[in-house]
Amino acid sequence: MKYPVLCIASLVPLLGPALHAEKFDVVVYGGTAGGVIAAVSAAREGLKVGLLEPGNHLGGMVSGGLSWTDFGRKEVIGGYALEFYWRAGKHYEMSRYGQQIAWVHEPHVAEDIFRQMLREAGVTVLLDHRLREKSGVKKEGLAVKEIVMENGASFTADIFIDSSYEGDLMAQAGISYTWGREASGQYGESLAGVRGETPMHQFTVNVSARDASGKLLPEIYDQPPGQPGAADRKVQAYNFRMCFSDDPADQVRFSKPAGYTPKRYE
Numbered sequence: 166m167k168y169p170v171l172c173i174a175s176l177v178p179l180l181g182p183a184l185h186a187e188k189f190d191v192v193v194y195g196g197t198a199g200g201v202i203a204a205v206s207a208a209r210e211g212l213k214v215g216l217l218e219p220g221n222h223l224g225g226m227v228s229g230g231l232s233w234t235d236f237g238r239k240e241v242i243g244g245y246a247l248e249f250y251w252r253a254g255k256h257y258e259m260s261r262y263g264q265q266i267a268w269v270h271e272p273h274v275a276e277d278i279f280r281q282m283l284r285e286a287g288v289t290v291l292l293d294h295r296l297r298e299k300s301g302v303k304k305e306g307l308a309v310k311e312i313v314m315e316n317g318a319s320f321t322a323d324i325f326i327d328s329s330y331e332g333d334l335m336a337q338a339g340i341s342y343t344w345g346r347e348a349s350g351q352y353g354e355s356l357a358g359v360r361g362e363t364p365m366h367q368f369t370v371n372v373s374a375r376d377a378s379g380k381l382l383p384e385i386y387d388q389p390p391g392q393p394g395a396a397d398r399k400v401q402a403y404n405f406r407m408c409f410s411d412d413p414a415d416q417v418r419f420s421k422p423a424g425y426t427p428k429r430y431e
Contacts, residue, residue, distance in 0.1 A: 195329030230406025
């Protein structure tokens with residue numbers, strides 16, 4: 166017996182708008198790396214899978230500029246994650262250097278690998294499909310039966326997976342959740358909550374948070390972070406990461422953005 170399920174993908178994601186509603190065994194909302202892997206793993210088990218991405222790129226942070234892989238011990242990396250890095254190694258022909266894995270990759274290469282995995286698994290991928298706000302989820306009792314996009318497309322499935330970074334599907338479905346940093350005492354985790362001063366990851370040059378007149382620089386938060394170990398309701402800010410080259414033949418000149426103000430960027 167199948168039970169409708171809503172869950173969050175926790176892993177380390179080509180077409181235009183859908184013309185009509187379609188039923189899937191599994192619908193994955195969010196083309197992050199976790200969303201891609203959730204979709205691929207389900208499709209490899211023989212299920213009919215649809216992957217809906219609000220934007221027009223796949224892979225989330227993995228293909229969005231975060232090209233350096235943070236790992237402690239590479240030996241513990243396995244499964245689909247290892248397959249991804251193996252495919253990156255194949256792309257860069259790492260065997261020429263006596264290796265099979267590429268732990269560092271270019272963003273477009275990562276997205277190409279994700280697209281390849283989805284295509285091989287037979288996943289239906291729909292880009293520019295953003296969940297309608299407030300009325301995007303239809304339920305029967307506790308079960309999610311259908312989701313509706315801003316463009317009017319709707320999808321039904323036995324299982325819905327929210328693999329987005331924001332969790333909009335999860336929230337509209339009425340799933341309880343939390344955000345921010347939990348206090349260190351809540352679950353007995355010494356490193357949870359607000360972190361105190363640390364010698365790690367500091368600027369090598371002393372940079373003042375104030376300008377010559379003593380005024381705080383733009384975007385600087387003017388309140389203390391809180392007591393070490395305390396909880397808060399803050400989330401990380403989004404940012405842009407770009408790849409640069411020291412090869413003049415592989416460089417593109419920056420153009421000055423409209424409204425650019427040097428004062429805003431220290």
